[in-house]
Amino acid sequence: MKRINKLIKKIDPNSLRLRLTAGVAAFSILGLGSLASWTGWRMQQILIESHKKNIEEIATQVPHDVEMLSKMVPQEKAISQAIDNFKNNNTLVWIENLDNKVLVKSNTLIKSSNFHENQLFSLRRIPIKPKVVQINNSYFVLCSDSLKIQGKIIGNISVAQDITRDQAMFIAMIQSVGVTSVFVIVIMASAIAFYIQRSLKPLRELSQMTEVISADDLGKAQLYFDKAPTEIKQLAETCNMMLSRLSESWEKERQFVSNVSHELRTPLTIVHGYLQSVLRRQQNLTEIQKEALETAASEAESTISLLQDLLELARADHGNLHFNIENCILNDVVSEVVEMADKYSDRNIIIEAPTYLIEVKADYNRLKQVLLNLIDNAVKYSEANSPITLKLSRQEDEGCIQVCDMGYGIPLQHQSRIFERFYRVDEARNRTGGTGLGLSIVKTLVEGMGGKVSVRSKLSEGSIFTVCLPV
Incomplete structure (x- = not known):
């Protein structure tokens, strides 16, 4: 737990590495999630379409058989024979009269219980086009059509095919795909984080190299990256040009301070000497003149001291400040x-x-x-x-x-x-x-x-x- 807390504290939310890793991982999750969702939806559509085709064929074939048989036998017997002739596992076919009373049903829905049959019989408004319906934990494809004999509607024929097994296999496959996608995303995020860390290594090296550069090193500092990406090399070249300009500017500034301090110190020393000489012969000076000369002498002395300090610093900058x-x-x-x-x-x-x-x-x-x-x-x-x-x-x-x-x-x-x-x-x-x-x-x-x-x-x-x- 302590290691995890330390690791969390080390994570910089503003780091480029974290942002790139999070961004790429987010897009990967979005892309893989979208692909998995579309694949699952498309596979379900293909699965349902195959069952729908079978249902439509049954819903079309049974009325045709009833009408053919009704020409040879009574109507009730024709309906019963048409249903008996139809045998298909996991598929239930039943015929209702106009009062929604079940006239006959097939005995081929092997894996469904009577409870499911009763639930199917009690459904109202069974769609003409095949549709998937869930009853408890089972799934059925339903379809209905009018039953006509000699152009007269005598009831409805309904067909229900149990696709619970296929649906369970489909759900299991989707779950497997989901788990695999999560595993792949974790692996991809780790690989991306490692790759980004390696890719950003030249930037960290550039930061470390520039961090130790001081004002005295500006003229000597050079950043080299032979195996770095082109963008890093360009950045290093730009930094080198900037360091060169800073070095020139810093050198000019130090030279200017040194020259100005040296050139001003001598005349100011002379002025200060004259002021002190006049003050020593102050018999002919008024109080106002004396005060003004004392102020001028004091300011000249302060300026000389300032120039002396500047010269000391200039010598230190140029390495000419010697110590015994x-x-x-x-x-x-x-x-x-x-x-x-x-x-x-x-x-x-x-x-x-x-x-x-x-x-x-x-x-x-x-x-x-x-x-x-x-x-x-x-x-x-x-x-x-x-x-x-x-x-x-x-x-x-x-x-x-x-x-x-x-x-x-x-x-x-x-x-x-x-x-x-x-x-x-x-x-x-x-x-x-x-x-x-x-x-x-x-x-x-x-x-x-x-x-x-x-x-x-x-x-x-x-x-x-x-x-x-x-x-």
Whole structure:
């Protein structure tokens, strides 16, 4: 039962395989069912037609014999002799007068009981054309005609032939055909499902191949299917062309960002330097001029910082971001970073470290940059009176640092994208003016040092950013 439940859970109702299998199976059932129904109906018609022909011959022959014999013997005797001359197993012939009274009947309905005979005699409006009638569990073909002697109607002749045995054989055959059809449909559905699964294998392979392609692999990624159907090959070629266009577009975008960042940083640095020089000689400046220059200098400094971040990411994209990996004591790095952060912020920063030293492999300066970015992020998105905590720990072959704040928190739907470039959680980040690059740089630097970074957050409870590096 558990296996069946697991199998049902694995079935995707929207999968192409299930839809094709269900569609082909439905059409197979409809086609085979229609064919079986038509075959059964046609065979029954052939069976009944053969009996009808016999009945019509009997209904025509008996009146002719009665009229011939009535010329030689009295009428009652002629009728009796005509009926006696007729002998056919499973067939009952009887003659009624105009008052519907049975004058004479044959004694040849061997396999039918008197009850069936009485039932047949009691029928009214027996059709002129042969017709199948069911009486209890027996089947009869009935036919009647007027009995004329010398042009005068003296009564009716009725003929009933028992076809119960043939009907039973026919029903048994139909049931056998039905069971066989169900078995054939099951076999066909299984074979179709297997064939469709094999046919869709190139599509699954295509999906798996494209799933692992990242932005850095766009220029190298190529999809090849030598033995796949023509349609799959065409789809693979289309995907290759699309990947090539995406690679060119991505490369142009990265080159553009790199060039713009590099070209703008120098003039902005010069402008910022002039603004700082003017502010240092502020004796002749009014308060309004001083405020305007301070604002311009602040914005220039922010823009330079943004351009520096963009250059860092551009170098990482081109593989030009180099790391000086060495053994670092996490306890010392965190202490130094907290001292640096205290100079620029009055926020209370708490260090929770074990008594033993934790040594990791990392770039000392890059690691300080990562921690400063995370502390700056925590300062921006938490209340001014709330503390920030740095927790150090060792987990198997990794040394970990957790930067914890008690800020606004990050909605769950945004946590998977928080490390993307320029991605910002509007509710909080619009209030602080973040560029959306800080966490992206953190992720790039940590992964460049062979580590990993993650976030765990709840709204109104704060966030925990965890950086783990190899020991």
